[in-house]
Amino acid sequence: xxxAHRLRHLHTDQPHLFLLALMMILALLSINPLTWLVxxxxxxxxxxxxxxxxxxxxxTFGLMGVxxxxxxxxxxxxxxxxxxxxxxxxxxxxxxxxxxxNLLAIVPAMLFAMVVAGMVGLVFEHLVIKPVYGDHLKQxxxxxxxxxxxxxxxxxxxxxxxxxxxxxxxxxxxxxxSDAVPLIGGIALEKFxxxxxxxxxxxxxxxxxxxxxxxxxxxIRAGVESREMVEIQGYRIHWLFLGVFVAGxxxxxxxxxxxxxxxxxxxxxxxxxxxxxVIVVIILGGLGSIRGCFYGAVLxxxxxxxxxxxxxxxxxxxxxxxxxxxxxWRPQGLIPVIKV
Amino acid sequence: MMNxxxxxxxxxxxxxxxxxxxxxxxxxxxxxxxxxxxxxxxxGTICVFIIVVSAYDLMLGYTHIVSFAHTxxxxxxxxxxxxxxxxxxxxxxxxxxxLAGALILSLVLSLLLGLLSLRVRAIFFALxxxxxxxxxxxxxxxxxxxxxxxxxxxxxxPRELGPAFRPFDQPLPxxxxxxxxxxxxxxxxxxxxxxKGAIYxxxxxxxxxxxxxxxxxxxxxxLFLLRLVNSPFGRVLQxxxxxxxxAEALGYRTVYYRTAVVILSALLATVAGATFALINRxxxxxxxxxxxxxxxxxxxxxxxxxxxxxxxVVGVALFTLxxxxxxxxxxxxxxxTEGIPLLAQLTGxxxxxxxxxxxxxxxxxxxxxxxxxxxxxxxxxRRRPT
Numbered sequence: 001x002x003x004a005h006r007l008r009h010l011h012t013d014q015p016h017l018f019l020l021a022l023m024m025i026l027a028l029l030s031i032n033p034l035t036w037l038v039x040x041x042x043x044x045x046x047x048x049x050x051x052x053x054x055x056x057x058x059x060t061f062g063l064m065g066v067x068x069x070x071x072x073x074x075x076x077x078x079x080x081x082x083x084x085x086x087x088x089x090x091x092x093x094x095x096x097x098x099x100x101x102n103l104l105a106i107v108p109a110m111l112f113a114m115v116v117a118g119m120v121g122l123v124f125e126h127l128v129i130k131p132v133y134g135d136h137l138k139q140x141x142x143x144x145x146x147x148x149x150x151x152x153x154x155x156x157x158x159x160x161x162x163x164x165x166x167x168x169x170x171x172x173x174x175x176x177x178s179d180a181v182p183l184i185g186g187i188a189l190e191k192f193x194x195x196x197x198x199x200x201x202x203x204x205x206x207x208x209x210x211x212x213x214x215x216x217x218x219x220i221r222a223g224v225e226s227r228e229m230v231e232i233q234g235y236r237i238h239w240l241f242l243g244v245f246v247a248g249x250x251x252x253x254x255x256x257x258x259x260x261x262x263x264x265x266x267x268x269x270x271x272x273x274x275x276x277x278v279i280v281v282i283i284l285g286g287l288g289s290i291r292g293c294f295y296g297a298v299l300x301x302x303x304x305x306x307x308x309x310x311x312x313x314x315x316x317x318x319x320x321x322x323x324x325x326x327x328x329w330r331p332q333g334l335i336p337v338i339k340v
Numbered sequence: 341m342m343n344x345x346x347x348x349x350x351x352x353x354x355x356x357x358x359x360x361x362x363x364x365x366x367x368x369x370x371x372x373x374x375x376x377x378x379x380x381x382x383x384g385t386i387c388v389f390i391i392v393v394s395a396y397d398l399m400l401g402y403t404h405i406v407s408f409a410h411t412x413x414x415x416x417x418x419x420x421x422x423x424x425x426x427x428x429x430x431x432x433x434x435x436x437x438x439l440a441g442a443l444i445l446s447l448v449l450s451l452l453l454g455l456l457s458l459r460v461r462a463i464f465f466a467l468x469x470x471x472x473x474x475x476x477x478x479x480x481x482x483x484x485x486x487x488x489x490x491x492x493x494x495x496x497x498p499r500e501l502g503p504a505f506r507p508f509d510q511p512l513p514x515x516x517x518x519x520x521x522x523x524x525x526x527x528x529x530x531x532x533x534x535x536k537g538a539i540y541x542x543x544x545x546x547x548x549x550x551x552x553x554x555x556x557x558x559x560x561x562x563l564f565l566l567r568l569v570n571s572p573f574g575r576v577l578q579x580x581x582x583x584x585x586x587a588e589a590l591g592y593r594t595v596y597y598r599t600a601v602v603i604l605s606a607l608l609a610t611v612a613g614a615t616f617a618l619i620n621r622x623x624x625x626x627x628x629x630x631x632x633x634x635x636x637x638x639x640x641x642x643x644x645x646x647x648x649x650x651x652x653v654v655g656v657a658l659f660t661l662x663x664x665x666x667x668x669x670x671x672x673x674x675x676x677t678e679g680i681p682l683l684a685q686l687t688g689x690x691x692x693x694x695x696x697x698x699x700x701x702x703x704x705x706x707x708x709x710x711x712x713x714x715x716x717x718x719x720x721x722r723r724r725p726t
Binding site: 067142320323 | 404406456462463464466467468470471472474475478479482483631635638639642690691693694696697698700701704705708
């Protein structure tokens with residue numbers, strides 16, 4: 001197909017790429033190019049962290065039609081669990097100046113956060129969500145209630161006050177591109193954001209591989225498409241769903257740890273604040289779609305940074321405005337997978 | 341006559357009738373029965389939230405529309421009054437124009453939300469309203485030169501509604517129920533002394549006058565909503581709740597009905613917000629717009645009983661009392677659990693919400709029709725023993 005033709009049909013064939021390109025070009029026109037580059041990288045970093053937090057929720061919905069409004073509590077839980085490892089159990093390794101030694105604290109922190117969030121997810125699914133399959137109204141109600149309980153339990157364990165989390169030594173500060181490099185010489189890139197981008201892309205790649213290439217992936221995709229057909233083939237879809245739910249909770253925990261390190265301060269309600277962005281991301285992408293979730297997250301990250309730079313007071317309005325606009329244009333989201 | 345007032349929708353349960361009578365009498369004679377500022381603000385909050393929650397129940401319970409933007413409209417009403425009195429002084433004209441502006445804004449926003457709900461399906465609507473309410477909260481927090489930001493605004497009420505206004509020269513007599521009960525419990529042998537000790541005097545000021553304005557407004561709106569849900573319009577709403585496709589097939593434009601419900605409920609929430617600003621005389625994002633407040637409204641509505649307006653009254657009364665006094669109870673329990681590591685944490689006075697959250701989840705599972713539904717079920721069983 002000729003390029004011109006493909007470009008002309010981009011907004012119908014590839015709406016996510018069209019919107020991404022449109023937003024980046026519009027921003028480039030109104031911001032100085034070097035600042036734009038820094039903002040774009042930061043926006044993608046924020047998008048990567050958002051993707052970690054949102055991917056579990058979108059898959060849970062896609063597979064079982066379960067809308068888990070307690071997802072934010074898992075983000076908080078992961079953040080607190082990760083911070084516990086770094087500030088209490090492995091404080092000396094986390095404060096070391098060497099990256100490899102730091103990793104000895106960061107990797108266990110992330111794993112611990114994932115394990116804690118995953119285990120709590122397992123219990124939560126069994127006690128709270130399982131009794132109300134197939135009833136959206138009750139799901140909304142019990143997951144809101146469950147979210148209150150989880151947040152209160154976080155306050156019981158870690159206390160109601162905000163908790164400072166020092167970022168590991170080697171991830172602090174920025175990485176300055178030397179002046180010798182043409183065009184982009186002299187710009188400063190925060191190290192932590194680069195790590196977030198790499199981690200987000202790695203998880204995205206891994207998830208795409210699982211969904212596209214493995215047996216479990218094909219079952220998940222089939223389950224999203226038609227639950228009964230998978231059951232007829234003799235698969236226990238509930239176990240599959242349980243696995244996805246636990247994995248999604250674990251990813252929320254991982255995202256929470258990253259977000260906690262990024263913010264350097266934790267509060268039990270941080271998950272609720274993130275839930276808004278998470279919800280916008282999954283609606284933008286189309287509920288149930290991993291690819292859509294990734295692009296939605298990047299779009300939200302970018303618009304937050306661009307608008308935050310141009311007019312900080314309007315960042316939240318622009319995010320929600322983007323969502324409403326996309327819904328008016330494509331009510332099922334950018335990459336619809338399921339018919340809700 | 342009573343039947344006509346209640347639009348033929350009686351409580352239909354002896355216990356429920358008793359509970360409702362208790363609530364109504366306590367509210368109607370509130371300042372005469374419960375001395376103290378804390379009790380006064382509790383009573384005022386109950387009256388305001390009866391409007392908020394019964395309007396919410398019209399959406400959630402009668403039509404199964406889940407909206408998380410109810411606090412947004414409540415906040416619009418509260419900020420409308422606060423900003424108008426801030427800019428135009430403490431006159432009734434300022435209040436009227438603030439309320440009018442707030443109602444117009446709510447009308448436009450709820451119309452837009454209602455139209456959006458045509459474009460997206462029910463489950464999206466809940467998420468979209470959540471996001472929109474959050475955006476509104478962030479706008480209010482950011483525009484601090486207009487709204488006072490996080491610090492909020494003090495509401496300057498007209499003199500007639502403030503503590504300086506004294507319609508009666510003499511203090512009025514009151515009979516403190518709380519004092520009577522404490523005296524009877526601590527010294528059961530001497531009821532006469534307890535009765536004497538319970539009598540007190542208080543000044544009827546503009547604040548009490550404002551309380552009665554809110555009380556009668558709340559009662560009026562409640563009876564209006566009761567009339568509405570028992571009208572043909574209300575029947576269509578319930579038909580939409582049970583089976584929207586079928587209601588549409590019967591020839592009802594469900595879209596119109598849904599939009600009308602969203603708008604009506606938003607406007608009533610706005611009115612409630614305005615009265616809240618006038619009785620609380622202080623407005624900030626936390627007490628009007630917070631997501632937590634939205635969750636509280638949801639809790640009140642579900643625990644009381646969805647789809648029954650009486651449930652809103654019972655739920656609000658129970659929740660507000662718990663919010664204000666459960667901490668005292670937990671402090672008392674905490675006296676016994678002190679020293680036991682985890683239990684002491686779980687029963688601390690700040691953990692009242694944990695127990696309410698638990699009650700909420702359990703009530704969704706085991707009493708999906710809430711307190712009112714359960715009372716009616718018991719009453720029905722007693723009437724027709726099987």
